Amino acid sequence: MHQLEGVKVKQVRTYTAAALFSLLALLCLGGSGLAPGGSARAGLKVRRAVPPAETSRQEEPAERVSPDLLQLARDPETAGQRVRVIVQEGAGLNSMLASALGREVKVRGHFDTLNARVLELPARLVERLAEQKGVRFVSLDRETAGFGHVSRTTGADDVREPAGLNVTGLDGTGIGIAVLDSGIDTEHMAFLSDKGNGRRVVVSRDFTGEGRTDDPFGHGTHVAGIAAGNGRIARAEYIGLAPNANLINLRVLTSKGTGRVSYVLAGLEWVYQNRALYNIRVVNMSLGGPAVESYKNDPVCKAVRKLVDAGIVVVAAAGNNGKDATGQKLYGAIHSPGSEPSAVTVGAANTFGTDTRSDDGVASYSSRGPTRGSWTDALGAKHYDNLVKPDLVAPGNKIIDAAAEDNYLITTHPELDAGVSNSDKRRMMYLNGSSMATPAVAGAAALMLQANPTLTPNLVKTILMYTAQQLQGVNMLEQGAGELNVEGAVRLARLVRRDLSPLTPLGAPLLTSTVPPVPQTTIAGETFTWSQGIIIKYGYATGTDLITAYQKIYALGVFAADGVFAADGVFASDRTLLTSGVFAADNVLVSNGQALGGGTVFVGSGVFAADGVFAADGVFAADGRLEADATLQALSAAVSGDATKATPPACETETDSRH
Secondary structure (H helix, E strand, C coil), X not given: CEEECCEEECCCCXXXXXXXXXXXXXXXXXXXXXXXXXXXXXXXXXXXXXXXXXXXXXXXXXXXXXXXXXXXXXXXXCCCCEEEEEEEECCCCCCCHHXXXXXXXXXXXXXXXXXXXXXXXXXXXXXXXXXXXXXXXEEECCEEEECCCHHHHXXXXXXXXXXXXXXXXXXXXXXXXXXXXXXXXCCCXXXXXXXCCCECEEEEXXXXXXXXXXXXXXXXXXXXXXXXXXXXXXXXXXXXXXXXXXXXEEECCCCCCEEEHHHHHHHHHHHXXXXXXXXXXXXXXXXXXXXXXXCCCCHHHHHXXXXXXXXXXXXXECCCCCECCCCCEEECCCEECCCCCCCEEEEEEECCCCCCCCCCEECCCCCCCCCXXXXXXXXXXXXXXXXXXXXXXXXXXXXXXXXXXXXXXXXXXXXXXXXXXXXXXXXXXXXXXXXXXXXXXXXXXXXXXXXXXXXXXXXXXXXXXXXXXXXXXXXXHHHCCCECCHHHHHHHHHHECCCCCCXXXXXXXXXXXXXXXXXXXXXXXXXXXXXXXXXXXXXXXXXXHHHHECCHHHCCCCCHHHHEEEECCEEEECCCCCCCCCEEECCEEEECCCCCCCEEEEECCCCECCCCEECCCEEECCCCCCCHHHHHHHHHHHHHCCCCCCCCCCCCCCCHHHC
């Protein structure tokens, strides 16, 4: 056992399921490179992953097994171990699959909506399982863990206050936010209705088998407070982004803060089946684990995509492994399901305790791209996804919000108590990480959907990125399109036409106004320029057409990445999905703090070296796995965070506590 500030972390071999989904930052914990070399042209050179001639080739069984599981199956030392696996089903699956492989195979669960089931079997039988008709992909039922003044600095206050430009009165009313986490303390004052004592946690479900829906760990309550906590504590100093939204409490992490992929799948399936009943428009996932297989095969990523196609915005944490144990930058540690292209993947920003944005930066521990999930071809060559992530960043350092009663985190680390109130029902605590940044974006999405309920998830994601602020001196693999700007996002969302449909022609007017909004926002007396672009596949896209003309990538059932492709190794736009006013570029830049596309090239052709060294700026995660020291580093980040000049927390007065 290793012990860090009172929290115990078991060190195990990195290829075991426990290490792959170990305590990722306590609350958030990552062949062919990003691009082949050989050209002097700036930008990433990309090739099609599957040549047309190979599209009809029959996959070998080993290609339908995740790399970590295949290693367990083929290692004589682990082949006899019993493992829990997620089987993704295809056409013609034998309903007697378990019995076909013998008595050693046990069925532990099934998800009919997601076309998946959970089996337990000896590792040595995994390849036989993959041979069965109708088995599309098999992966470990890995362990998962939660990752671990916001209203003013994000611009959310400007949405609510009369001074806000054209965006008054929004608080998330009527929008359901599903929080997949360690539970919610529904008795906490932060989750009562804005006025009166009505409860906004409208339903609670447990998928861990522990038979409880409260929050003994303490992570989920804090996350829910950031997304939708009311302003009835400490004079609304810690009000959530959507303070009157409904919360759906889906407990997928245990009292120890860990879970399994199957728990998460069960929660996501429940969301899909009950989305209309509770008007679930947003899902918050401040949890995850290393992205081992490609997003195309990852069962959680595929479930997320199903929800997005159904009209639900899924917001996922990038992770907290932005540096190694020596403090050096670590690239390639974006976690699942943040590796899913359709998810809004969020990294952590450090506001340094000020409402102004000019001093903001990316937290040192926030996971950096690119995504490193992979698939293996018939020749045994590994191909990495290498997508640019995160999509944007939001405040995630030294965040104060709701503390569940007697929770493990604050009991183990008393220094996390913010000292706001002595009442258990009003207590607040500090936490750090992309886990804390993620619900800020989820709350912002709820405000956007209240302002314009017809927005698709792809449009919500585009608007969030287009209106974000590019932080100076930070590259796209660290900040994506930039830092969350709620004021700009809601202002733009309200201008989008409400009669858009799959039949809307490419290039049709997107806005109700003939004049696009001024691409600037003022927060705390400082005015900044919007990014005016989006992160897309291996690079970015810019152009006013993104907000003035309808793009086919905004429809349901489409990836934004579908709008670009490789032509002779060079990034190009698909003119059946994107108008000619959208410019796609395949290089990764260091921002100059202005619009997206300004700055210097950080990653050009061939910069990803085969030995895993990334430029000269940091260390590249060579195989998508994290060593034990990285886990410990991330755990420390969640508790300690980065240095900040934050002022002392606002404490309640006797009058406050009577509300």
